[in-house]
Amino acid sequence: MTEAVRQYEPVIGIEIHVQLATRTKMFCGCELSFGEEPNTRTCPVCLAHPGVLPVTNAEAVHFGLMIGLALGCEIAPSSIFHRKNYFYPDSPKAYQISQYDIPLCTGGRLGDVRIHRVHLEEDAAKLVHAGSSGRIHGAESSVVDFNRCGTPLVEIVTEPDLRSAAEAAEFGRLLQATLRRMGVSDVNMEEGSLRVDANVSIRPAGQASFGTKTELKNMNSFRFLERGIEAEVARQEQLLAEGGTIQQETLHFDPEAGSLTSLRSKEEAHDYRYFPEPDLVPMAPTEEMLVRARAALPELPAARAERLERELELPADTAKLLSFRSELGDFYETALAADSDHPRRLANWTINELTAAVGDGDPADTKLEPPVLARLVAMVADKQVSASAAREVLAVLIAKGGDPAQVIEAQGLGRAGEEELGDIVDRAIADNPDAVEKIRAGKQQAIGALVGAVMRETKGRADGGEVQQMIRAKLGE
């Protein structure tokens, strides 16, 4: 079914959990874990021994305030934590300390999407289930790794402003880029430092009220988020088309099978018995804390994309790519500072040639210095080196560093001079009388054979267009 004939409009809101990159856990002094041996980053507090008390991590509050300010939220003058009660082995206290009716931040916006709230909470422990099922039901045994237990989390909830799976994924990527730029989280979906849930409903196009929503849990890439939402929208549409009704439930999307399975229905929903956490005092950010959080905000991707587009007249897609991958944008702008004559060409080289070489990596980790890239691009622009030769030069600079002119000199990649090129063209004309005949007879395509011969001879050190012009001139065309 295509968008054009769709009778129903999807309404989507997303909830994102982000592990904060603080030094220590949310409510105790344990350092965060990055793949350490299980249960080595624990203490009486995060293991919920008798008598222990939580103490709120000031750095997590700082990051929470940064996120709130970056998203244009209102910061609560005094917010509180609640206890969310449930029994499960991943929760040693049998309650999660989270924020409920008075979160740290409310309102706000990122791009076209309104932010409902941003709050702080703690992560659960990790369960590993032995046996074939991989889940707790039917597992031969289960073990708990408490290293992750108590890792600071921020939950960001949007308003239901998204209208397609693609929009949801696009928003997710912008939010991810924004958080990464702020340095508050690793935002790695595969490792679980960023997790996405989606609330999905559909309604007849033009209807103002919302339909019954379902919740899609924990999709570990934006591609799966998009596919999961598409599958759920299709399921809901089919259900309504068949005269059925949508049940409020929580669903799991299996990206391999493309299928949705119900985790629990509304009737099975937990009663978490929320109540204010009596072990903690309210969080009341001081003016100093707000000033510090504001000062810690870098230029964010959305603003950077807008600036690059406006100031440097870069195409929107290029500006966005340089902004969403801030390491590319940083490399680009450092290079541009050394030579500002060719912003567009430099941008293309950065997002095309440089990313082709470094993949998802950071170009700053290579031997290539940003001003060197700027010099190389300038040489291409000044026709001192052909584009194809410059690609070879770039590969050398990335691997070994150095100066482009020296690499060109050493490898003989300099552009063929006019005299040298004239000799080569003369030879090509002499060697290919058939082609010359055809060109003179009006078969313009035949010039390709001559250009090809010249390019072979110069090993790519000449510009195809220039060679063609020279051939035409020599043939008196």
Add this chain to the structure above:
Amino acid sequence: MSDLLGLTAATQAELIASGEVSGAEVFEFWRGRAAEDDLGAYLWVEEETPADPGRLPPVAVKDLFCVEGVPSSAGSRILEGYLPVYTATSVRNLQEAGAAVLGKTNQDEFAMGSSNENSGFGPVQNPWDRGRVPGGSSGGSAAAVAAGTAPWAIGTDTGGSIRQPASLCGIVGLKPTYGAVSRYGMIAFASSLDQCGPLTRDVTDAALMLRALEGRDPCDSTSLGLPEAVTLPSAERLDGLRFGAWGLAEEGLDPGVAEVCRRTLDRIEELGGGVQEIELPSAGHGISAYYVVAPAEASANLARYDGVRYGYRSPHYDDLLGMYENTRAEGFGEEVKRRIMIGTYALSSGYYEAYYGTAQKVRSKIAQDFAAAFEQVDFVVTPTSPTVAFELGERTADPLAMYLSDYFTVPMPLAGIPAVSIPCGLSEGLPVGFQIAGPAFSESRILDAAYALERTIGFEGVPVP
């Protein structure tokens, strides 16, 4: 050495300081006394004299406090044999001040009770009458001090658990302002009410111990410490001080207790203090509010005892839920289970506002009542307990009658304010406690007034022979 038995902790500290006795000798004496306990007051007694016993007499510690490597079970079978890996801040503060841990004292399970009969390890007998309860929940601490098997002790007070047993055993018990003493390492019952405090032979000892206990603790976000250092009490008169008497006309107050308390009001006037009746319109709802707030918090605080990481685990289970259910069904006692169910119910969706919400409003009202009272008077005074020590088994079948034991002591923790109970005489040959409450952080003033009264009352009989 047996003459140490007749001395207060402060006097013993002076003897240690002057070199008349060594800390080790004092420790040894009390270790011997504690080992002879036959009231059920102790659950564990230190066997070895520490290398440096310190410059204060050793302290008996309620089982609720975590002490590294020492059995700490909060009087519950579910924590039987649990050895903490860390020591409570309050206990560490005492150790650093020079008071070593003498032993762990019996208590109502998780501090839920007013008679010590809810202990998972058996009841405690009142040294004044072995057929009677010592009060609770800090019953072991109170009985040990009264019987002279401890020079002093610490307990916890959530709704009266220091003051009521102090009253029933004829000793001094102080519940400090909420936040004065760190709760870190105190096994939680009701987090917004729990507070650690001294159970001592006299008011001076209470002040001396409070001085060591109090202080802001970075491990307890709700702790503040006291704004000024605790001074040792010295007042001889009560001139110019106004005392607001509350509750003496309450139905259910034992006439004998009322009589002894009235005589105490006369003593106040003899010492120059003014006495007036005072209204606390919402305080009568204290018990109702308390039995919503405390169980609600307890239902979450006690959820961690699930058999997964430490403590008791039922051998009878087939799956995770069965392990949780049987561990908790077998590990907790009846009263604890009752309160977990009350608290779980009170927090349930649809009932939260009606119960927890209303209880919190009553709590604010009670705090406002006290604030209004303290505009007219310096202290609010009441009987500590409506009755003297009752007989073992007398109230175990009637939880509501048991809950009313805390009628006069519950309003203060609901308002977060400090109160002390001092012995003020005997009724039917059993001690009667007199309670003095003041505004938040008024501990030194409360203790000063209590000291002047204590001198004129001249209560005797502790240690009970």
